[in-house]
Amino acid sequence: MAELDTSGLNTAGLTIDRVTKRFGEQTAVDALSLTINPGEFVALLGPSGCGKTTMLRILAGFETINDGTIQLANRILASTDIHVPPEQRNMAMVFQSYALWPHMSVADNVGYPVKLRGLRGAAYQQKVQQALVLVELDAYAHRMPQALSGGQRQRVALARCLVSDPSVVLLDEPLANLDRHLRATMEHSFRDFHQRTGATLVYVTHDQTEAMALADKIAVMKAGKLVQWGAPETLYRQPRTAWVAGFIGQGSQLKVAADHPGKRLENAALMRGLNAIESERTQSVLVRPEHIQISAALASSAAPTHNQLAAQVESVIFRGERYELTLRLPSGETLLAYHHTAPDLGSQVTVDLQQGWCLEPDQ
Numbered sequence: 275m276a277e278l279d280t281s282g283l284n285t286a287g288l289t290i291d292r293v294t295k296r297f298g299e300q301t302a303v304d305a306l307s308l309t310i311n312p313g314e315f316v317a318l319l320g321p322s323g324c325g326k327t328t329m330l331r332i333l334a335g336f337e338t339i340n341d342g343t344i345q346l347a348n349r350i351l352a353s354t355d356i357h358v359p360p361e362q363r364n365m366a367m368v369f370q371s372y373a374l375w376p377h378m379s380v381a382d383n384v385g386y387p388v389k390l391r392g393l394r395g396a397a398y399q400q401k402v403q404q405a406l407v408l409v410e411l412d413a414y415a416h417r418m419p420q421a422l423s424g425g426q427r428q429r430v431a432l433a434r435c436l437v438s439d440p441s442v443v444l445l446d447e448p449l450a451n452l453d454r455h456l457r458a459t460m461e462h463s464f465r466d467f468h469q470r471t472g473a474t475l476v477y478v479t480h481d482q483t484e485a486m487a488l489a490d491k492i493a494v495m496k497a498g499k500l501v502q503w504g505a506p507e508t509l510y511r512q513p514r515t516a517w518v519a520g521f522i523g524q525g526s527q528l529k530v531a532a533d534h535p536g537k538r539l540e541n542a543a544l545m546r547g548l549n550a551i552e553s554e555r556t557q558s559v560l561v562r563p564e565h566i567q568i569s570a571a572l573a574s575s576a577a578p579t580h581n582q583l584a585a586q587v588e589s590v591i592f593r594g595e596r597y598e599l600t601l602r603l604p605s606g607e608t609l610l611a612y613h614h615t616a617p618d619l620g621s622q623v624t625v626d627l628q629q630g631w632c633l634e635p636d637q
């Protein structure tokens with residue numbers, strides 16, 4: 275592919291400082307602070323109604339704020355008494371509905387924002403061509419939007435937001451209207467797009483696998499508040515609270531007697547905590563399925579060692595590359611585990627727990 279000129283893109287960082295947005299009695303965004311570095315790909319992740327779209331609309335300038343400040347590089351975009359209008363923010367937004375003009379070709383759709391600014395002739399053609407190359411749609415310049423797939427239409431929308439050299443690209447659930455297969459393909463397109471442009475991207479989604487696959491950093495939101503901010507691996511391995519642990523990835527939460535949240539327990543310490551008396555088992559610990567080893571069915575005469583647990587197989591689901599098992603422990607708690615073969619339902623197995631992660635209780 276030809277060398278791409280993305281020098282026009284004046285990527286910048288965003289500082290969101292204690293931003294609050296209320297709609298009447300309802301606080302949609304509650305004292306949220308984030309520092310987004312230039313060129314970072316950030317996902318705002320959370321369940322429906324947690325305030326992520328409101329936060330994106332605040333960044334775009336479609337909503338004013340009640341408290342806090344937003345800065346793009348050194349420039350204040352919003353505070354209690356400043357509100358820079360959307361068209362002066364140098365940001366571009368991509369919606370889940372694509373919002374393409376049906377009567378314009380792909381090239382005309384992409385070029386529209388710069389045509390509005392008066393760009394014409396060779397400079398215009400070059401800008402449109404560059405943006406189309408970035409989303410690998412240069413061969414489709416003369417097609418009409420109706421003659422494109424959903425994924426291609428979304429790439430046209432991406433190209434259109436790029437022509438105006440935005441400092442930040444805001445994306446509101448851009449894959450929500452696509453089927454599962456296409457979403458996976460588009461995840462690759464978005465990653466490529468980010469690598470080639472180096473743009474600062476803020477991406478709203480309620481889909482944790484999408485956020486984990488795409489983002490450099492994820493802001494997990496709940497009821498308008500930021501509950502955790504970190505790299506996908508950190509959120510997966512070291513979720514702060516029981517709620518984050520349940521929201522990101524798969525796993526089981528067991529009660530143990532252990533000291534502090536934010537600590538990893540290796541096998542022996544974990545087993546000591548699990549074997550403590552009931553009243554002392556007050557700390558929630560997360561055990562991911564990949565940290566559970568299952569031994570062959572327990573012979574009737576064999577007992578698990580003191581560092582193992584006995585468990586009963588309650589359900590077995592075939593997932594192609596592995597089986598997903600639900601195991602019932604003597605304490606009554608359940609454990610999600612993976613295994614390469616399918617044990618009989620109701621059979622007893624021995625379980626080795628390699629490690630667990632101590633969680634903070636939810637507020």
Ligand SMILES: Nc1ncnc2c1ncn2[C@@H]1O[C@H](COP(=O)(O)OP(=O)(O)OP(=O)(O)O)[C@@H](O)[C@H]1O
Pocket residue numbers: 297300301302320321322323324325326327328329480
């Ligand atoms: N214009 C508005 N007027 C009143 N309340 C609003 C308005 N916009 C959002 N809200 C409320 O603010 C809260 C946050 O909404 P928001 O759309 O930001 O959530 P979300 O996390 O993006 O949800 P979803 O994933 O369902 O889009 C919700 O309770 C919503 O009802």
